[in-house]
Amino acid sequence: MRLSQAFQPTLKEVPAEAQIASHRLMLRAGLVRQTSAGIYAWLPAGLRVLRNIAQIVREEQDAIGAQEVLMPTLQSADLWRRSGRYEAYGPEMLRIEDRHGRELLYGPTNEEMITDLFGSAVRSYKELPQLLYQIQWKFRDEIRPRFGVMRGREFYMKDAYSFDADYEGAVRSYYRMMLSYLRIFRRLGVVAVPMAADTGPIGGELSHEFLVMAPTGESGVFYDSDWDAIDWTQAPLDPENPQDLEKLQHLVATTYSATDEKHDVQVWEKLPLEKRREGRGIEVGHIFYFGTKYTEAMGIEVSGPDGQPFAPQMGSYGIGVSRLVGAIIEASHDENGIIWPTEVAPYRFSLLNLRPGDEACDRVCGALYGADPDNILYDDRSERAGVKFNDADLLGLPWQVIVGPRSAKNGLVELKNRATGERTELPLAEAARQLGLTGLQT
């Protein structure tokens, strides 16, 4: 993408309403714009990040055998009356009436709808277990939307639902999902620690929330540094193997982590000092096991091996996809702007042409840009170098390739690492190789 043509409205002024870094940076870098309180339009660069996150979530959910569906955002009030949650959910639910006076709502979550779908299709225990997910917009009329996309009213969520024949199966589904979450957050380049949690309006008895460490987090957190050390993408745990899931369950039960609400000082003080990690966290995921709460309330049964009908056991599993965009920035930025982890960055690198019109600069930039124009952000604007440097730091792609007239004449470019600020001058072909660019035309 050529920056001269991109729809990327950056802001010079720090927006007054934005209280935290991620909100300020998302507005300043031109990732989102607020359209009404707690509701945001995603602009091209922001949308690319949102999609990258969703894609990693999708790959890892598929990898544990979950199947993707897409349910509507609008649901009928009657569906929610069957579970008893229509009244119980309260003013956070956006209630709507259609032209025939029928009551609808904009879904804040989808337990009822998926349970109904499941019930209309599955007849026998032989069709269990089932694991379904979607990535869809939700609406919760939060009393105080704030911190930008972090606590929005309309937000993008991955929600998954499991159906099992018995308690043991349901617990396996729960830990299979937990393993998938640990892999997802690792791939997203953040440390997210699972912590035992309360269940709130979703209900149930077993629940963990996943918190990303960031100083502006809403909860205080305490955890064992082992959580930082494990690379879950490399862990030899097979989501299909019940013994591996038991190992994970054991590890979670014995490796300390707690929000301030559940903190146990006595257990904490048994940990060696150098293993204690303390800070604040942002909730980016939440998983629940709630047994037959919804299947029973809604009268959903399948037939068992003995021919007797029974209500399947359920769990539900959320990830705040749009919240993660803010949470990743909270965890990874400096005074100059965002520092994207490679896997979610909106483009591979910024290409800074310091003198458009200069023959050598244009030639070197053209060669690099031509290798992957969809995924390179090419600053070809006729702006001062300082403006280009500032904008590139603000948007925070992991690498910047800086092309000035003197070095370009000698076939050299400068490679800047956004995270460390380190700059190295090297031949064009070598820079392309380091950036993983193939098909360079020189």
Ligand code: 5CA
């Ligand atoms: N039905 C369950 C699991 S699918 C559920 O709704 N869980 S939840 O309420 O915990 O939401 C799941 C995730 O959505 C949260 O962990 C959080 O990351 C995200 N989320 C919740 N409310 C908001 C909000 N107002 N703005 C942005 N993200 C939110």
